[in-house]
Amino acid sequence: MKKIGVFVCWCGSNIAGSVDVDQAVAGALKLDGVTHAEHYVYMCSDPGQQKIKDAIAEKKLDGVVVACCSPRMHENTFRKAAGSVGLNPYLLEIANIREQCSWVHPDNKPAATAKAISIIEGTLDKVSQNLPLETITINLTKRVCVVGGGIAGIMAALDLADAGYDVIIIEREPAIGGHTAQISTTFPYFQEISELLDKKRAQVHEHPHITVYLSSEVEALEGYVGNFKVTIRTQPRFVDHANCTNCGKCLDVCPVLVPDEFNRGLTRRGAVFRLNRDDERQLPVIGRRDCLHFNEGTKDGCGLCADVCPEAAIDLGAISSTQEESVGAVVMATGYDLYSPANLPEYGGGKIPDVVDAMAFERMLDPKGPTGGKILRPSDGEVPKSVVFIQCAGSRDPERHKAYCSRACCMYTAKQARLYRQQVEDGTAYISYMDIRSDSRDFEEFVQKGMEEEHLLYIRGRVAKVFEEGDLLKVLTADTLSGHALEIEADLVVLALAMEPASGIHDLVKKMNVTVDGDGFLTEAHIKLYPVESSTKGVFLAGCAQSPKDITDTVSQALATAGKIQTMFANETLIADPLIAEVQTDICSGCGICIETCPYGARVMNEYTGISVVNQAVCQGCGACVAACPNKACELINSTTKQLFRVIDDFARRA
Amino acid sequence: MSETFSYYPGCTSHSTAVEYIDSCGEVLSALGIETKELPDWCCCGAASAHNLSRTLALGLSAFNIREAQREKADLLIPCAGCYNNLSRADNALRHDPEMRAHLEKALGFSYTGEIRMLSIVDLLAREELRPAIRARIQKPLTGLKVVCYYGCMLVRPAGITGIDDPENPVRLDTIMADLGAQVIDWSCKTDCCGGDLGMSHGKKTKELVNGIVDYAVAAGADCLVTSCALCQMNVDSRQNRIPIVFFTEMMAEAFQIGNRKRWWKKHINNPAHLFKDR
Amino acid sequence: MKVNLLKTDDSLLRRIMNESGQPVNLCFQCRKCSAGCPMIDEFDFPPNMVMRMIQLGRREELLASKAIWMCVSCETCGARCPNGIEIAPVMDCLRAECLEEGVIPADKTAVGLHTAFTDNVKVFGRLHEATMLMLFKLRDKKISKDDIELGVKLLLRGKIPLLPRRSKDLQKIRELFKDSGR
Incomplete structure (x- = not known):
């Protein structure tokens, strides 16, 4: 026979006001197994907890029911108190007689008291069948895999590496830096990006704790928090950088000419190229997609680069390779792409050469870029005297494009327009906008200064269309502030295109077992309290992969992620709650329904026994498998079907 | 108070605000503040000149500033409208070199910036005058x-x-x-x-x-x-x-000074009853 | 689609900013000026719209507007503008441009009053209410019962003197008028 103690809390008058605590104690003492019962004004206070501890020690209790508020409030408090005097904490349960009794029956004391006794009895029955449990310990590999080598990945990796943890960065391009490397200057202080980024890139490459996998992608992710195994597939660069002397002969000889993505099509490149064509420190690589050597029709027809290379550093026969890494945490820093301008035919996107996107404009502003930092019309190389910047190009358009605001465009457009006006003193800059969103330090001032010093003319309203007339572009819009249609003659139109998740995100999230929203942005575990954790334990988020951001916010989030992982790594092992699912192996038929049902990927089939297994480190104890199992082979530990039916029986009998 | 001010009564001093200018004079002399009306003055432009020409409005006011400068004494102005116009002109002379050159030429004088425009409210509200005012109350x-x-x-x-x-x-x-x-x-x-x-x-x-x-x-x-x-x-x-x-x-x-009975009759809504039965 | 398209032109904006000294380009349409304007009911374009029209160079409409003549220069707007724009001097510039360009003012009565007033000052150097009001009302051809009642009340109280007072240096004052083209 168990010896169980019952402790009834008054919660001031919250409970005692509508439940007769004397009668509740008297009622409890009549129940089977109860060897001790008492009440107190605040059980959660130090003297209240002491009463529980004393009774456990003196009366050698082997089970405790605390009748008080919701377990969300003080279950941990009381379990810790019980544990401190040697009672297994899982043998203490909360009977919620506040939220579920006194608060909802303020006017009927006898009935509320009777209900309180029922709740105590049900809980008592559950406790008497509880098992003493120990917390689950999980191994922790203190290494991190960062997917994506843009500014988010770089900053997170550097912080983690500086803390002494090994970090691997997986970057699918031949160089790290991401879109940040394409941008000229930052807002709101006009700082040159290359100054900032070059330093950080050098730190990454020189860091003893960081390994960078370039031209690489995640092929597979297995395991769970603390114990992931990442398979990385690396595409061949076909140029052996160990032997390459960067002489440039291969670049000169390549017969291919395709638009250069890095310069947003402002220039062309060969199939052998530097990622940033204008950065001569970068070693050449060969892109398989564009190379004639790999082209069906001309197979074996081209090998000019290999022939001309004096160091024999080009091997067109190289093949991709895979590598495995064990890590304890993963950072998803996969960034963004720009929405295709071809989706905006009314603006001549992708058709009219003098309608460029904001990233192409950034390339023009880069002193090391294709125009040497000069803003020039792509069509004829002339300096544009009238530039129309169109914000929200593809953003804030739920019907036809993206419903969301891309967040950085208001500010970078202001920056670009200001830089344009600083460069072309007699030029006019028009900005078509819906709202100006400048909600960070010095942002509003930055925009205002543009109006004040560079005389930017903001025109509220979405541009209707852009078309060519002779050498000029005509921009039809409306000034909704004065209610008039406007026609602007422009030499150049710049589209602030929507940001969208990086291409291939949907394939990747399946491999990583993380969730995305309808637009493909990774979703966080909780937008307020767990903003950098994904839905899968051990997988974290940083940067534009989660939602459009500027560099400031991206870096803040990346550093938060790094901090969160360091908190996890501050322990030697991981600890998990033992209140999880278990499988009764003699009943399980191996149908696999639980595996499909589990939202956390915690269920796997044992290939040899044909029985479903619970991964203790991953299971969250949600109970979905219990409900789904057709054979009733799944149970939640300490909340078994048998226990819960006993509780229901108790209520039914007294009702 | 030992300061002497030059004084700009304004056009309404003899017409629609005669009781104001009379009472100003009574109060100033009761408090021992000496004023000397400008030997020559013209309309400040009032609420009309600026509507037609900024140069004309500033010119008319500057005419009076020129006169005050000759008197070498800060210019005390009872009417709020006159004070506003004269202050605007003084501000333009002080801070707008182009306008200053134009007005100096038009009026044949050289602006020194030594005299200031002063509204009678600002003068009578001065902290140091408060004891004198309280002492005069009958x-x-x-x-x-x-x-x-x-x-x-x-x-x-x-x-x-x-x-x-x-x-x-x-x-x-x-x-x-x-x-x-x-x-x-x-x-x-x-x-x-x-x-x-x-x-x-x-x-x-x-x-x-x-x-x-x-x-x-x-x-x-x-x-x-x-x-x-x-x-x-x-x-x-x-x-x-x-x-x-x-x-x-x-x-x-x-202070119980001045011909108040006469002033009250100048008002369209006669305030005499306010002061009768107290 | 054929709509009445306007081409933007910043020459008006630059000129007004230069003449008034006011940063009209900074107006971001918060509309606080219009919210506090005592004359707003008489305006065809509220003050915030006047700022916008200047930014976009809608000169003809502005010069022909009632707004520029209905503004009483109370400066309530200017005192509250988050961008420090004083609208009254801006209105002065627009009025001057209206008259210089020979545009027919949208409110002839207001212009008539200001003209009668300054003409009167041109004659005497100071205002002589009796002659000014007489000439203004004769030219305007609109005399209300209120006007007559008020005139009688003021006359009875000795507030409209029959004889004018003159400035001494009338020659200089007339030079000022000539200099300003009035």
Whole structure:
């Protein structure tokens, strides 16, 4: 026979006001197994907890029911108190007689008291069948895999590496830096990006704790928090950088000419190229997609680069390779792409050469870029005297494009327009906008200064269309502030295109077992309290992969992620709650329904026994498998079907 | 007070604001403040010249600044409208080199910037004058409930007028409280009465005046107190519910000086009853 | 689609900013000016719209507007503008441009008053209410019952003197008028 103690809390008058605590104690003492019962004004206070501890020690209790508020409030408090005097904490349960009794029956004391006794009895029955449990310990590999080598990945990796943890960065391009490397200057202080980024890139490459996998992608992710195994597939660069002397002969000889993505099509490149064509420190690589050597029709027809290379550093026969890494945490820093301008035919996107996107404009502003930092019309190389910047190009358009605001465009457009006006003193800059969103330090001032010093003319309203007339572009819009249609003659139109998740995100999230929203942005575990954790334990988020951001916010989030992982790594092992699912192996038929049902990927089939297994480190104890199992082979530990039916029986009998 | 000021009475001194200028004179001499009217002066341009030509408006005011400069004494100005115009001209002479050169040439003088424009409110509200004012009181205004009405010209733009607070000025309130009156806080201290277009757009002006008077009546005031000749005339002539009295008339009443009986009769809404049975 | 398209032109904006000294380009349409304007009911374009029209160079409409003549220069707007724009001097510039360009003013009564007033000052150097009001009302041809009542009240109280007072240096004052083209 168990010896169980019952402790009834008054919660001031919250409970005692509508439940007769004397009668509740008297009622409890009549129940089977109860060897001790008492009440107190605040059980959660130090003297209240002491009463529980004393009774456990003196009366050698082997089970405790605390009748008080919701377990969300003080279950941990009381379990810790019980544990401190040697009672297994899982043998203490909360009977919620506040939220579920006194608060909802303020006017009927006898009935509320009777209900309180029922709740105590049900809980008592559950406790008497509880098992003493120990917390689950999980191994922790203190290494991190960062997917994506843009500014988010770089900053997170550097912080983690500086803390002494090994970090691997997986970057699918031949160089790290991401879109940040394409941008000229930052807002709101006009700082040159290359100054900032070059330093950080050098730190990454020189860091003893960081390994960078370039031209690489995640092929597979297995395991769970603390114990992931990442398979990385690396595409061949076909140029052996160990032997390459960067002489440039291969670049000169390549017969291919395709638009250069890095310069947003402002220039062309060969199939052998530097990622940033204008950065001569970068070693050449060969892109398989564009190379004639790999082209069906001309197979074996081209090998000019290999022939001309004096160091024999080009091997067109190289093949991709895979590598495995064990890590304890993963950072998803996969960034963004720009929405295709071809989706905006009314603006001549992708058709009219003098309608460029904001990233192409950034390339023009880069002193090391294709125009040497000069803003020039792509069509004829002339300096544009009238530039129309169109914000929200593809953003804030739920019907036809993206419903969301891309967040950085208001500010970078202001920056670009200001830089344009600083460069072309007699030029006019028009900005078509819906709202100006400048909600960070010095942002509003930055925009205002543009109006004040560079005389930017903001025109509220979405541009209707852009078309060519002779050498000029005509921009039809409306000034909704004065209610008039406007026609602007422009030499150049710049589209602030929507940001969208990086291409291939949907394939990747399946491999990583993380969730995305309808637009493909990774979703966080909780937008307020767990903003950098994904839905899968051990997988974290940083940067534009989660939602459009500027560099400031991206870096803040990346550093938060790094901090969160360091908190996890501050322990030697991981600890998990033992209140999880278990499988009764003699009943399980191996149908696999639980595996499909589990939202956390915690269920796997044992290939040899044909029985479903619970991964203790991953299971969250949600109970979905219990409900789904057709054979009733799944149970939640300490909340078994048998226990819960006993509780229901108790209520039914007294009702 | 040993300072001597040159004095700009303004056109209304002999017409619509004769009781204001009379009472100003009485109060100033009672407090021992010496003033000397400019030997020659012209209209400041009032509410009209600036509508037609900025150069003309500034030129007319600068004419008077030239005269004051000759007198080598700061220019004391009772009318709020005149004070606003003269201050604008002084500001242009001080800070706009192009306009200054133009006006200097047109008026044949060289602006020195040594003399300052001074409104009579700002002078009489000076902290150091408060003991003298209190000492002169013969019959405090005890029991009289007043709202102070500053209008536009004494107040805006603050950079030109030097007002203490453009949304809640208190200088008149302080003077009235010192005289013993019960000063009621209200929300229309600096509202516009439309006086600029009073003579041409009477209907609209009447609407604005009555809006202001509604609040003064609702606040329980016995009268409005002002320092603006245009406001006084405009508010007094477009309603028959409440008198509007110049602040210097109130001071003279408290000091028991001047021909007050004559002044009260100049008002359209005669305020004499306010002072009878106290 | 054929709509009445306007081409933007910043020459008006630059000129007004230069002449008035006011940063009209900074107006971001918060509309606080219009919210506090005592004359707003008489305006065809509220003050915030006047700022916008200047930014976009809608000169003809502005010069022909009632707004520029209905503004009483109370400066309530200027005192509250978050960008420090004083609208009254801006209105002065627009009025001057209207008259210089020979545009017919949208409110002849207001112009008539200002003209009668300054003409009077041109004659005497100071204002002589009796002659000024007489000439203004004769030219305007609109005399209301209120006007007559008010005139009588003021006359009875000795507030409208029959004889004018003159400035001494009338020659200089007339030079000022000539210099300003009035």
